[in-house]
Every structure is written in C-alpha cells, then in structure tokens.
Amino acid sequence: VYSCSVANTFAVTFDDGPYKYTQDLIDYLDEQKITATFFINGQNYGNIYDYKDFLIATYNAGHQIAHHTWSHPNISSLTDAQLTLEITKLEDAFLDILGVIPTYFRPPYGEYTDASLKILNKFGYKVIVWDVDTDDWQVNNLATEKTNFLNGIAANPDVPGHISLEHDPLQITSQQLAPWAFDYVKSKGYKPTTVSECIGDNPANWYRTKSLR
Structure with a gap:
C-alpha cells in the first residue's frame, strides 16, 4: 500500500522510534486530537524496553502502533531465517509490553522482495510504504523537508489521499x-488520520493477540 484509498484522508506516519523527541510529537497530537501511525523498531535510536x-501511553491514547523490524535492516538482503528473527523478536517485545502484536508492517527504506513479502504474508502483515517522502532522515533541513513534502503531494495528484514518511526520533x-x-x-481539506483508517480498515484489525509463526 502506497497511498490512501479513502478520499480526503492523509496519514502522516512516523518511523524508527521511540526516542526522546517522540514525546514532543505525541503531546502535539494529543493537544490537536489527532491519531497517527508509528512504525516502531526494537533497537534503533533507542531500545523499545527503555x-x-x-x-503503552501512545497505544492507550489511540495511536496506531506498527512493526518496522527489530533493528532496521534492509530486509531485501536478509535470508528467510534472518527476516523471521527480525519479525518475531519485535513481536515478542510488543507482546511483553502491550499484550498485542501489530498487523501493519513497513519495510525499512521501503525495500522488499517477493521472497520477503511471502514471509510477511505468512505472518499476516499488511505492508505499508508511502507516496510522499520528506527525506528528513537524510536532509535535516526544515525548508528542504517542507519542499519535499509538497513535491510528493504534487507528484501524485490522482490518489484519494496520501501516506507520508517522517522520522520521529529527529528533533x-x-x-x-x-x-x-x-x-x-x-x-487543504484533508483529514489527518492513521494508515488503517485512510485505507478503510477497521481499527479492530490493528492488532492480534498471538503470533502467526
């Protein structure tokens, strides 16, 4: 999935957290009464257990928690066994912390192969990418990131709504x-929302209570 299928929705999504700056974003979202989707790593900028x-608070506030691998590798270069470990290690952490496992997955760098999709399908994941990329993880310049955001929207005028990529560990x-x-x-008249809602999926489908391994 690269973009929203529900008209006039916009999922501004966040990868690679949690980290120390994520709380600033959550405070803003809660103040604005906006829910968003967070694609979480186990060990990247920070460790999920820290x-x-x-x-737990983000989950309880109604934001969508999703899977982004344990350690952020390019999954297209992993063996089946390595990818399975990246999936299950983070699933175990989600179960320990939240008592549920997300059903949404984003491959790091947006890279995947037919073989990796087959494994993700076996584990029951909806694979989410994006159609608007701020490139914030490489740029670290607000003006350029804004331009990238606007250019991404302009480049995809025919979709009902957009999914954009940002990284919450960046200040x-x-x-x-x-x-x-x-x-x-x-x-611009869009409703900011979670990925699930922007593709017309019921929030009841965000999580499962056990792994499909």
Whole structure:
C-alpha cells in the first residue's frame, strides 16, 4: 500500500522510534486530537524496553502502533531465517509490553522482495510504504523537508489521499516539521488520520493477540 484509498484522508506516519523527541510529537497530537501511525523498531535510536511506558501511553491514547523490524535492516538482503528473527523478536517485545502484536508492517527504506513479502504474508502483515517522502532522515533541513513534502503531494495528484514518511526520533521532525505538515494537511481539506483508517480498515484489525509463526 502506497497511498490512501479513502478520499480526503492523509496519514502522516512516523518511523524508527521511540526516542526522546517522540514525546514532543505525541503531546502535539494529543493537544490537536489527532491519531497517527508509528512504525516502531526494537533497537534503533533507542531500545523499545527503555521506552516501555511511553509505548503503552501512545497505544492507550489511540495511536496506531506498527512493526518496522527489530533493528532496521534492509530486509531485501536478509535470508528467510534472518527476516523471521527480525519479525518475531519485535513481536515478542510488543507482546511483553502491550499484550498485542501489530498487523501493519513497513519495510525499512521501503525495500522488499517477493521472497520477503511471502514471509510477511505468512505472518499476516499488511505492508505499508508511502507516496510522499520528506527525506528528513537524510536532509535535516526544515525548508528542504517542507519542499519535499509538497513535491510528493504534487507528484501524485490522482490518489484519494496520501501516506507520508517522517522520522520521529529527529528533533526537527517531531518539534517543527510534523506540526507544520498537519497544519498544511488540514488547510487543504484533508483529514489527518492513521494508515488503517485512510485505507478503510477497521481499527479492530490493528492488532492480534498471538503470533502467526
């Protein structure tokens, strides 16, 4: 899935957290009464167990928690066994912390192969990519990131709604880019929402209670 299928929805999504700046973003979202989708790593900028309380609070606030592998490898270069470990290690952490396992998955770098999709399908994941890329993880410049965001929207005029990629561990993203993006989205008549809602999926399908391994 690259874009939204529900008209006039916009999923501004966040990868690679949790990390210390993510709380600033959550505070903003809660204040604005917006729910978003977070694609979580087990070990990347921080370790998921060090942010256990934060993750529980984010989940309880109604944000969508999703799977982004344990350690953020390019899964297209992994063996089947390595990818399975990346999936199950994070599933175990989600079960430990939240008592549920997400059903949505984003491959790091947006890279995947037919073989990796087959494994993800076996584990019951909906694979989500994006059609708007701020490139914030490489750029680290607010003006350029805003331009990338606008260009991504302009390049895909025929979709009902958009899915954009941001990274909440980055200070500029969580404190400046994300609030600007949400304000812009609303000013253009889009409803900011989770990926699940923007593709017409029921929130009851966000999680499962056991692994499909």
